[in-house]
Amino acid sequence: MHIVVPVKLVPDLVEELVIDASGCALDPDTLRLQLNEFDGHAIEQAILLKERGGGQVTVIAPDLEGVDDVLYTAAAKGADRLIKLCDHFGQAVNNHAMARAVAEVIKPLQPDLVLTGVQSHSDLDGSIGPLLAGYLAMPYVGYIAGVTLSDGRATVRKEYPGGLVAELEVTLPAVLGIQAADQPPRYVAFSRIRQAMKSATIEEQTVAALDTSGGPAVARMYKPEVAARATMLDGKPDEVADQLVALFRELGVL
Amino acid sequence: MSQDIYVVIEHLRGQVADISYVLCAAARQLAAASGGQVVGVLLGHNVQGLAQDVAVDRLLVMDDPQLADFIPDRYQQALAGLLSAQAPRVTLFGDTSIGAELAGGLSVQLGWPLVSYCRSVRADDGRLLYISQLCGGKVMAEGEIPAPHALLAMVPGGFQAEQGKRTSPPPVETVASAAVGGRITLKQYIEPESGDVDISKEAILVSVGRGIQNADNIEMVQELAAALGGVVSASRPVVDQGWLPTTRLVGKSGKRVKPRLYLALGISGAPEHAEAITDSQTIIAVNTDASAPIFDIARYGTTLDLFDLVPALTEKVRQAKQ
Numbered sequence: 228m229h230i231v232v233p234v235k236l237v238p239d240l241v242e243e244l245v246i247d248a249s250g251c252a253l254d255p256d257t258l259r260l261q262l263n264e265f266d267g268h269a270i271e272q273a274i275l276l277k278e279r280g281g282g283q284v285t286v287i288a289p290d291l292e293g294v295d296d297v298l299y300t301a302a303a304k305g306a307d308r309l310i311k312l313c314d315h316f317g318q319a320v321n322n323h324a325m326a327r328a329v330a331e332v333i334k335p336l337q338p339d340l341v342l343t344g345v346q347s348h349s350d351l352d353g354s355i356g357p358l359l360a361g362y363l364a365m366p367y368v369g370y371i372a373g374v375t376l377s378d379g380r381a382t383v384r385k386e387y388p389g390g391l392v393a394e395l396e397v398t399l400p401a402v403l404g405i406q407a408a409d410q411p412p413r414y415v416a417f418s419r420i421r422q423a424m425k426s427a428t429i430e431e432q433t434v435a436a437l438d439t440s441g442g443p444a445v446a447r448m449y450k451p452e453v454a455a456r457a458t459m460l461d462g463k464p465d466e467v468a469d470q471l472v473a474l475f476r477e478l479g480v481l
Numbered sequence: 482m483s484q485d486i487y488v489v490i491e492h493l494r495g496q497v498a499d500i501s502y503v504l505c506a507a508a509r510q511l512a513a514a515s516g517g518q519v520v521g522v523l524l525g526h527n528v529q530g531l532a533q534d535v536a537v538d539r540l541l542v543m544d545d546p547q548l549a550d551f552i553p554d555r556y557q558q559a560l561a562g563l564l565s566a567q568a569p570r571v572t573l574f575g576d577t578s579i580g581a582e583l584a585g586g587l588s589v590q591l592g593w594p595l596v597s598y599c600r601s602v603r604a605d606d607g608r609l610l611y612i613s614q615l616c617g618g619k620v621m622a623e624g625e626i627p628a629p630h631a632l633l634a635m636v637p638g639g640f641q642a643e644q645g646k647r648t649s650p651p652p653v654e655t656v657a658s659a660a661v662g663g664r665i666t667l668k669q670y671i672e673p674e675s676g677d678v679d680i681s682k683e684a685i686l687v688s689v690g691r692g693i694q695n696a697d698n699i700e701m702v703q704e705l706a707a708a709l710g711g712v713v714s715a716s717r718p719v720v721d722q723g724w725l726p727t728t729r730l731v732g733k734s735g736k737r738v739k740p741r742l743y744l745a746l747g748i749s750g751a752p753e754h755a756e757a758i759t760d761s762q763t764i765i766a767v768n769t770d771a772s773a774p775i776f777d778i779a780r781y782g783t784t785l786d787l788f789d790l791v792p793a794l795t796e797k798v799r800q801a802k803q
């Protein structure tokens with residue numbers, strides 16, 4: 228069982244997001260990148276499947292700031308092979324381009340399963356998973372919380388609103404969009420990551436020029452205009468608690 | 482090619498999803514500018530009578546036992562045949578567990594560009610524009626909807642469902658099904674857990690997010706909820722960590738809620754959470770990040786640390802009740 232997990236690095240939303248001088252993109256110099264949260268779940272799901280049934284896990288990431296940390300962390304958790312996609316990732320690329328590039332890297336690996344995070348908050352042209360499945364000519368199912376493998380098939384739990392789940396069976400090889408791993412992503416101590424930095428190797432693969440067709444052009448990027456922001460309550464905890472109690476009374480809930 | 486705007490009507494187990502009406506509302510704006518019609522596409526089995534109130538000019542129904550349930554590859558092939566033959570100007574999907582994967586797969590299969598996270602559309606001088614919500618709602622991106630064909634995956638918030646309804650049933654045309662699949666099959670549905678409180682019916686919700694840090698801290702919030710006579714609900718990370726059961730999940734994959742008071746503690750207000758609390762009478766948010774999107778939808782807020790505020794608040798509420 229060879230499981231490949233291509234991951235995305237996305238802006239950390241806790242940081243202030245700055246729009247660049249062109250007015251149609253985020254300023255890359257001010258962004259702090261981190262692993263897309265749902266890709267963390269995809270890595271965890273891959274490692275859980277390997278622990279249960281054996282196999283190999285390969286993690287692929289574009290060469291952006293912080294990528295080595297992400298890859299070594301994945302190795303410390305149990306990933307076997309780390310691939311860094313080099314060149315052309317200096318500027319923001321869309322997911323169509325990314326999926327085309329990743330598909331070319333994945334094809335020769337002949338994976339049984341490709342796991343991606345179900346989405347990231349920067350997917351303006353669709354999430355990677357279904358696009359990748361298209362380029363790889365594999366079936367895709369997304370919004371998955373729960374995967375088991377047997378006899379060349381994956382049984383997956385696809386989530387619908389309100390807690391309804393559909394159990395689907397998918398013939399491998401397939402691409403799955405992971406919403407939540409069977410277990411929350413594990414924590415690895417920094418000492419284990421440091422160990423991985425010594426023992427694991429990151430393979431660099433150069434990708435051909437990127438083809439961004441399939442995504443829309445952005446003419447303008449801006450912060451949302453908000454109708455009305457919350458009235459802020461200031462003071463020490465006791466004082467704010469008093470104001471809230473008064474509000475609760477006003478609202479008739481107390 | 483046509484100037485028509487197609488809407489893929491989303492439905493699950495006999496119920497048209499709210500997003501379908503939002504799509505119709507958006508489609509009407511686009512069609513007014515493009516000069517085409519709004520055409521609904523309904524895939525399913527025994528779906529006659531469904532979607533009688535969607536605001537479309539025509540409804541195309543593809544009825545096939547193979548399409549009785551949403552099976553991604555079958556639905557994609559069925560739509561690929563129809564869309565490549567009809568070549569509409571724009572086709573709208575929900576950015577949901579049904580629409581998102583169809584739109585992505587079709588973008589590759591048909592070679593038509595895709596715009597996701599689309600919250601609104603507008604026309605400007607004959608050009609059709611998308612407005613998408615990125616970075617958890619912190620940034621908007623606007624641009625031209627690619628021509629001659631494009632797919633749009635829409636999130637709620639930009640249009641009211643009411644704007645996408647009509648009172649008389651639309652004219653219906655039956656179209657042949659070209660559904661083929663085979664690599665994905667449905668085994669069963671697993672019903673949501675029941676037996677717990679129904680958060681969609683509660684008047685007071687004390688809701689916790691990742692800011693609560695760990696399972697042990699949930700108790701503190703339960704005490705506040707008990708003092709207020711409400712119940713505890715949560716955002717997705719809290720449920721994914723197993724700190725509270727799925728029945729307490731508020732949001733896109735959980736429940737829509739409409740309490741008199743929604744007290745959000747350590748919740749950032751990501752779109753997938755926010756879309757399900759907009760019917761709350763009053764939202765009060767506690768979040769140390771003054772720029773958190775939750776403050777855009779809350780009526781009142783404070784940037785106090787929830788660990789400082791909650792014990793004090795519980796105490797004051799208890800006193801007030803005596």
Ligand SMILES: Cc1cc2nc3c(=O)[nH]c(=O)nc-3n(C[C@H](O)[C@H](O)[C@H](O)COP(=O)(O)OP(=O)(O)OC[C@H]3O[C@@H](n4cnc5c(N)ncnc54)[C@H](O)[C@@H]3O)c2cc1C
Nearest residue numbers: 690691692716717732733734735747748749768769770787
């Ligand atoms: C397909 C899909 C479906 C989804 N469905 C849902 C859904 O149904 N429901 C849902 O909630 N999410 C859903 N999500 C996830 C959603 O995108 C967000 O990741 C999630 O809502 C974030 O939860 P949060 O606000 O608790 O965490 P975060 O975004 O991490 O926010 C935590 C907040 O706590 C604040 N904070 C931290 N410490 C403190 C403190 N001591 N005091 C006060 N504030 C503090 C921080 O400033 C931060 O704003 C879905 C995602 C996808 C992709």
Ligand SMILES: Nc1ncnc2c1ncn2[C@@H]1O[C@H](COP(=O)(O)O)[C@@H](O)[C@H]1O
Nearest residue numbers: 261262267268270293296297300301412
């Ligand atoms: N589940 C994960 N899998 C792979 N990398 C991760 C994961 N969680 C965090 N990281 C990355 O590891 C580094 C340290 O993460 P943290 O320990 O969360 O600060 C960051 O670069 C993260 O992007």
